[in-house]
Amino acid sequence: MMDYEQIILVPILAPLAGAFVILLLRSRRIWQAVTALLVMLLSLVSSFWLLIQIWKSGDAVVYQLGGWPSPVGISLVADPLSAIMVFMTQLVLVTGIVYAMGAKDKNIQYPTFYTLFLCLGVGLTGAFLSGDLFNLFVFAELLVISGTILTAISDDRFGAEAAFKYFYISLLASTFMLLAIGCLYISYGSLNMADIAMRILMNPDQPLLMVAAAFMTATFMVKSAVFPFHFWQPDFHAAAPTPVSAMLSSVVVKLGVYGFIRMTTLLFVQQSQELKFLLIVLGIIGVFFGGFSAIGTHNAKRMLAYSTLAQIGFILVGIGWGTPLSIAAALVFTFNHSLIKAAMLMLSGSVASRTYKKSAAFDIISGTGKFMPYTGVLFFIGSLALAGIPPTSGFISKYLIFDSGVAVREYRVLFALAVGGLLSLIYTMRAFQKIWWQQKEDSDSIKPEGDRLVAPTLLIVLILALGIWAEPLVQISQTVSIWLQDPTNYIQAVLGATVTMVIGG
Amino acid sequence: MELLTAAAIGILFTIGIFQMLRRNVIRSAIGLIILSNAVNLFLLSSGAYQGIQPAYTDVPQELHSDALPQALVLTAIVISMGGIAFVLSILYVISSRYKTSDLDEIKGLRN
Numbered sequence: 001m002m003d004y005e006q007i008i009l010v011p012i013l014a015p016l017a018g019a020f021v022i023l024l025l026r027s028r029r030i031w032q033a034v035t036a037l038l039v040m041l042l043s044l045v046s047s048f049w050l051l052i053q054i055w056k057s058g059d060a061v062v063y064q065l066g067g068w069p070s071p072v073g074i075s076l077v078a079d080p081l082s083a084i085m086v087f088m089t090q091l092v093l094v095t096g097i098v099y100a101m102g103a104k105d106k107n108i109q110y111p112t113f114y115t116l117f118l119c120l121g122v123g124l125t126g127a128f129l130s131g132d133l134f135n136l137f138v139f140a141e142l143l144v145i146s147g148t149i150l151t152a153i154s155d156d157r158f159g160a161e162a163a164f165k166y167f168y169i170s171l172l173a174s175t176f177m178l179l180a181i182g183c184l185y186i187s188y189g190s191l192n193m194a195d196i197a198m199r200i201l202m203n204p205d206q207p208l209l210m211v212a213a214a215f216m217t218a219t220f221m222v223k224s225a226v227f228p229f230h231f232w233q234p235d236f237h238a239a240a241p242t243p244v245s246a247m248l249s250s251v252v253v254k255l256g257v258y259g260f261i262r263m264t265t266l267l268f269v270q271q272s273q274e275l276k277f278l279l280i281v282l283g284i285i286g287v288f289f290g291g292f293s294a295i296g297t298h299n300a301k302r303m304l305a306y307s308t309l310a311q312i313g314f315i316l317v318g319i320g321w322g323t324p325l326s327i328a329a330a331l332v333f334t335f336n337h338s339l340i341k342a343a344m345l346m347l348s349g350s351v352a353s354r355t356y357k358k359s360a361a362f363d364i365i366s367g368t369g370k371f372m373p374y375t376g377v378l379f380f381i382g383s384l385a386l387a388g389i390p391p392t393s394g395f396i397s398k399y400l401i402f403d404s405g406v407a408v409r410e411y412r413v414l415f416a417l418a419v420g421g422l423l424s425l426i427y428t429m430r431a432f433q434k435i436w437w438q439q440k441e442d443s444d445s446i447k448p449e450g451d452r453l454v455a456p457t458l459l460i461v462l463i464l465a466l467g468i469w470a471e472p473l474v475q476i477s478q479t480v481s482i483w484l485q486d487p488t489n490y491i492q493a494v495l496g497a498t499v500t501m502v503i504g505g
Numbered sequence: 506m507e508l509l510t511a512a513a514i515g516i517l518f519t520i521g522i523f524q525m526l527r528r529n530v531i532r533s534a535i536g537l538i539i540l541s542n543a544v545n546l547f548l549l550s551s552g553a554y555q556g557i558q559p560a561y562t563d564v565p566q567e568l569h570s571d572a573l574p575q576a577l578v579l580t581a582i583v584i585s586m587g588g589i590a591f592v593l594s595i596l597y598v599i600s601s602r603y604k605t606s607d608l609d610e611i612k613g614l615r616n
Contacts, residue, residue: 134577141584145591152595160598161611167595171537171588172525175544178581182544185574186551 005063007053008078010046011086011125014039019118026111033101036114040097040121044090047125051083055476058483060493062131070131070494071195077131079490080480081331085128085258088335089251091462092342093121095455099346100243102452104353107153107241119146120247127255131494133184134191137177140223140255144170147248151240155358162239166232173222180215183208194494197266197487204270213268216259217275224256226316227286230309234293237305238360242349242451245301249308250342257312257334260319261327265484272322280320284416286313291423300348300360300431304341307386307424311337317417318401321408328481329400332474336385336393336466343459344382346451347375351435353450362431367440375453376436378460383428385463388421393466400474510550517543528608530596537592541585549578 018039025031054061060079064070078086097117100108107113123143130136144167152163185191187206188199200209218229225233237249260279264272290310294303315337318330352360354368369376385392388399398421405414440446466473483489521543524536552571558564560572603611 134580138580138584141588145587148591152598160595160602164592164595164599167588167592168525168533168537171541171585171592174584174588175540178544178548181577182548182551182574185548191573191577 005061007046007050008061008063008076008129011043011050011090012076012122012129014043014046015118015125016122019115019122022114022118023111029109029111032111032114033097036118037094037097037101039118040090040094043121043125044087044094047083047086047090050078051087051476054078054080054083055479058479060490062494070496071190071192074135075131075192075194075494076129077194077490077494078129079493080476080483081258081261082128084331084335084476084480085254086125088254088338089121089124089128092247092251092338093117093124095342095346095459096243096247098458099246099349099451099455102454103241103243103349104449104451105155105241105358107150107155108243110153113150113153116146116150117244117247120150120244120252124251124255128258131193132191133181133193133196136193137174137181140177141174143252143255144174147240147244147252150244151236151248154239154241154244156239156241158235159239162232162235166236169222169229169232173219176215176222177219180212180219183212183215187212192494193262193266194491197269198491198495200267201270201487209268210271213263213271213275216263216267217278220256220259220263221282222256223259224253224312225309226256226312227282227289227309230286230289233309234297234302234305237308237345238299238301242346242353245305246342246345246349249305249345250338253308253312254334254338257315257319257330260316261330261484264319264322265327266487266490269487276320276322278320279316280413283313283316283320284413284420286310286316287417287420288423291420291427294427295423295430298362300351300362300365300435301345302360303427303431304345304348307427308337308341310420310424311341311386313420314398314401314417317413318404321404321410323404323408324478324481324485325407326401326404327484328474328477329397329404331477331480332400332470333397335473335477336397336463339459339463339466340382340385340392340394343378343456343463344386346456346459347379347382347453348431350451350453350456351375351379354447356445356447362434366434367438368446369436370440371446372450376432378453378456379435380432381460381464382456383432385467386428387425389425391464391467393463393470396467396470396474510546514543514546514550517546530600530606530608530611533608534589534592534596538585538589541581541589545578545581545585548574548581 022032063076065074123139126139127136148163148167152160187208222229237245287310290306294306297303315330315333318326385394388394521536521540525533552574558568560569
């Protein structure tokens with residue numbers, strides 16, 4: 001008989017077990033793909049069940065690994081925030097595997113491709129679910145290493161170079177994370193996030209506290225490619241194989257977003273004023289820098305990578321305002337952006353797969369759109385979603401951000417965001433026009449078949465559905481955001497009844 | 506003793522960062538190794554001064570050193586070893602493709 005809490009293990013253990021089974025099946029490529037898909041579907045279903053459970057009961061699901069009570073043991077915590085992030089991740093990862101099954105890239109035929117892909121999923125899911133800082137670091141490393149290898153084996157000639165660049169920066173970021181963990185351990189003698197948060201609330205005067213906060217901010221900025229630490233991101237996301245880059249640019253960058261939400265609402269609640277201000281400033285810079293770079297670039301995939309920079313900016317501003325309304329808006333934005341960006345990268349990847357050079361550079365793919373009208377329709381809807389035009393889900397997320405901005409009366413920031421939002425309309429329409437409206441000189445230089453469009457179709461349908469029927473997602477995000485307003489919710493859920501006495505007394 | 510450890514960690518950190526910023530790829534990889542060792546020493550020292558006897562032996566409880574940072578360092582060493590092995594293998598691919606070990610010459614992505 002399975003305990004009710006043990007369901008939290010399924011999204012981590014099922015892909016991890018599947019990754020090893022897939023290595024054993026290396027002589028049968030079809031079976032590898034089918035196993036990967038089944039395993040991911042299993043963990044998608046379990047994470048959906050987890051989300052529903054948490055939404056119904058309004059309380060977190062906590063599982064102590066090995067039965068050791070927290071804060072001694074390692075706890076896995078699915079609070080509402082983790083649950084919605086995990087569900088988003090699994091959803092996008094499933095479409096990524098569906099896309100890989102229909103893709104024609106050479107690297108997908110490598111026996112380790114699906115293993116690494118599942119490890120990427122395990123790392124991301126584990127980092128979201130972990131209630132222990134060091135465990136979060138280990139899962140984040142798993143994510144970084146498998147993501148880098150997937151990019152290094154890319155068909156793109158510059159895959160190895162981009163992977164090298166990213167891995168260097170990322171190793172540096174993980175040393176910063178270790179330093180932050182060390183600082184917190186010296187000051188508070190614990191690694192459990194709930195325990196640390198409680199001890200910080202009771203004793204906020206430790207000298208190393210702000211040092212730890214600074215190191216952790218730097219780490220999460222590298223993870224989600226925020227403005228001064230963004231330089232690896234366009235190369236890395238553009239050089240990765242299409243199914244992988246669709247994951248990297250949509251869900252993997254959300255690890256940093258998750259980290260910032262945890263920092264401002266759980267770990268450093270009383271000290272977060274400076275951090276919130278920093279997030280707003282960097283968010284606005286990111287919106288403009290990403291937008292202008294996306295307009296100036298010459299490659300469709302690179303354009304979308306820069307666009308991620310801009311869209312993360314909107315999310316950071318939402319987190320920076322920090323009101324229940326704006327955090328809910330940031331969560332809706334996070335969820336919708338993951339689906340939109342994954343769909344757009346898959347679509348531009350499938351356009352590139354029709355050319356013989358397999359490149360998404362505009363001078364190669366311009367005019368190829370004439371031969372794929374269906375891709376054009378999907379790309380157009382995706383562009384509308386990215387620019388935030390109804391009836392797509394992108395409109396809902398931008399509307400909520402602006403709504404929460406009006407509520408806190410930050411009109412100057414809102415004006416900057418509105419101008420920055422217009423940039424996204426310019427670059428997506430520019431890409432659409434280059435690919436679908438220009439004439440192609442030699443129509444022979446196009447392959448009869450490219451990557452299959454099942455996965456992007458699924459995502460676009462979801463985007464439209466979430467645009468028209470946005471109610472459930474918005475409601476869940478608001479519940480999450482209200483839960484996040486009080487850090488004692490999380491602390492009590494993890495540490496149990498012992499804490500109530502300490503806080504009360 | 507505290508001062509010596511702190512100074513050693515600081516110096517290792519400086520050397521690591523300095524070497525990481527060099528143009529030669531091998532030097533910068535070695536800088537990464539030194540840097541991760543500096544961080545490991547820092548983590549180890551975060552639990553060292555409660556007591557200096559090995560934990561879980563016959564000595565009294567208050568003389569025990571804290572065993573948790575030692576376990577953390579073990580994990581961190583394994584992870585950084587994996588990372589550095591991967592960096593070196595990727596460096597091999599890149600330097601054999603570009604026939605150079607100068608980072609400024611490796612600029613395929615910069616066009």
